Amino acid sequence: MQTNLAAFIRDTSEGREADAILRKCVHCGFCTATCPTYQINFDELDGPRGRIYLIKEVLEGKRATATTRLHLDRCLTCRSCETTCPSGVQYGRLADIGRAVVERQVPRSATERATRYALSKGLRSKALFGAALLFGRAARGVLPTSLARKVPRAQPAGAWPPPRHERRVIVVLGCVQPTIAPSIDAAFARVVDRIGISAVGMSGSGCCGALPYHLNEQQEGLDLVRRNVDAWWPAIEQGAEAIVTTSSGCGVMVKDYGHLLADDPAYKAKAARVAELARDPVEVIGGEWKRIAARVAMDRGSQRIAFHPPCTLQHGMKLKGRVEEILRAIGHEVVPIADPHLCCGSAGTYSILQPELAEELKRRKLASMQAERPAVIVSANIGCQTHLATGTSRPVRHWIEMLDEKMLN
Ligand code: SF4
Numbered sequence: 001m002q003t004n005l006a007a008f009i010r011d012t013s014e015g016r017e018a019d020a021i022l023r024k025c026v027h028c029g030f031c032t033a034t035c036p037t038y039q040i041n042f043d044e045l046d047g048p049r050g051r052i053y054l055i056k057e058v059l060e061g062k063r064a065t066a067t068t069r070l071h072l073d074r075c076l077t078c079r080s081c082e083t084t085c086p087s088g089v090q091y092g093r094l095a096d097i098g099r100a101v102v103e104r105q106v107p108r109s110a111t112e113r114a115t116r117y118a119l120s121k122g123l124r125s126k127a128l129f130g131a132a133l134l135f136g137r138a139a140r141g142v143l144p145t146s147l148a149r150k151v152p153r154a155q156p157a158g159a160w161p162p163p164r165h166e167r168r169v170i171v172v173l174g175c176v177q178p179t180i181a182p183s184i185d186a187a188f189a190r191v192v193d194r195i196g197i198s199a200v201g202m203s204g205s206g207c208c209g210a211l212p213y214h215l216n217e218q219q220e221g222l223d224l225v226r227r228n229v230d231a232w233w234p235a236i237e238q239g240a241e242a243i244v245t246t247s248s249g250c251g252v253m254v255k256d257y258g259h260l261l262a263d264d265p266a267y268k269a270k271a272a273r274v275a276e277l278a279r280d281p282v283e284v285i286g287g288e289w290k291r292i293a294a295r296v297a298m299d300r301g302s303q304r305i306a307f308h309p310p311c312t313l314q315h316g317m318k319l320k321g322r323v324e325e326i327l328r329a330i331g332h333e334v335v336p337i338a339d340p341h342l343c344c345g346s347a348g349t350y351s352i353l354q355p356e357l358a359e360e361l362k363r364r365k366l367a368s369m370q371a372e373r374p375a376v377i378v379s380a381n382i383g384c385q386t387h388l389a390t391g392t393s394r395p396v397r398h399w400i401e402m403l404d405e406k407m408l409n
């Protein structure tokens with residue numbers, strides 16, 4: 001499409017990037033059919049093509065309104081539209097750029113700002129989030145069922161093997177996952193320890209930056225990115241061969257570090273190296289598959305599984321189908337589900353900020369996942385897991401835990 005960006009953004013790096021993305025869009029509308037919010041609201045402006053048009057108008061100088069912001073807020077940034085688009089339009093990057101401009105032009109109410117501030121700070125604070133979780137678990141018995149279901153059950157981590165191997169990978173510890181489900185990173189550490197790779201967490205690191213970045217606190221998000229680069233750098237210099245994130249929502253962010261700090265001369269090269277080393281566990285396991293397969297007890301605890309591929313895994317990192325292959329290869333039955341490309345409604349803080357759309361997406365996702373009566377629901381992202389768990393009595397687990405349980409010590 002033709003563009004004529006306004007002077008305020010035309011000659012900035014964001015302006016040039018947005019212009020290149022907009023020019024690729026040919027308005028075909030193929031993406032609309034696979035957009036979860038369009039499928040619920042049937043409003044062009046709640047689909048990718050309409051949102052692209054809204055962002056284009058704003059970047060061309062038309063003042064944003066509360067309606068512009070509402071339609072962008074309703075977007076999950078699931079990037080299903082990117083997978084569908086035949087022209088390679090990078091909608092996610094365009095949405096980041098457009099949202100930052102709209103946020104400046106249409107300030108939020110004091111209540112909205114307070115809610116977003118509390119989410120950004122509270123979820124990232126291990127002390128605050130940990131205390132809230134402890135309280136919720138203690139009070140579960142007196143909470144209404146709908147609220148009690150939102151409190152994740154405690155999961156013991158199990159042993160994290162000491163760093164005894166020469167081969168090492170860094171594990172991104174993140175913010176909420178170690179508090180809600182410490183068993184996930186520990187399971188990954190046990191799996192790779194068995195084949196001669198030590199997984200180490202680095203002190204000084206924390207939230208990958210996605211939480212504030214996607215709440216439009218983009219500078220704060222980038223500060224967290226720099227902090228992580230600094231924390232991981234000594235281990236990278238000592239030969240760590242990968243930076244692994246067991247939560248795909250954070251993994252897709254770490255893979256983007258090079259791009260995010262491309263304009264920062266002090267961090268550009270280091271951030272690019274971090275992005276180059278960033279891996280989802282499925283890539284690590286896939287690369288070591290022969291040695292892992294040799295240690296799998298095929299006759300141990302096979303189950304009927306419905307796998308939910310997080311959007312960040314299938315659309316963000318383009319790793320569609322890989323986890324399902326591993327689950328089948330270790331002897332589980334993976335049942336087919338309808339519309340696996342659609343978001344479950346979790347999407348970071350989306351389930352809290354857009355509860356009605358998020359609930360409807362969850363209801364639809366669980367209906368499709370439970371149609372074949374699986375014993376377990378499995379995913380690859382803590383956000384999806386906790387969101388789905390609020391709507392089902394079936395256990396909801398991370399796939400790396402299923403692999404850990406199948407391996408011989
Ligand atoms: S990112 Fe997802 S919700 Fe947003 S426009 Fe694209 S498909 Fe729709």
Ligand code: SF4
Pocket residue numbers: 024025026027028029030031032048049052081084085086087088089
């Ligand atoms: S599918 Fe791609 S080119 Fe077509 S309208 Fe959507 S973003 Fe534009």
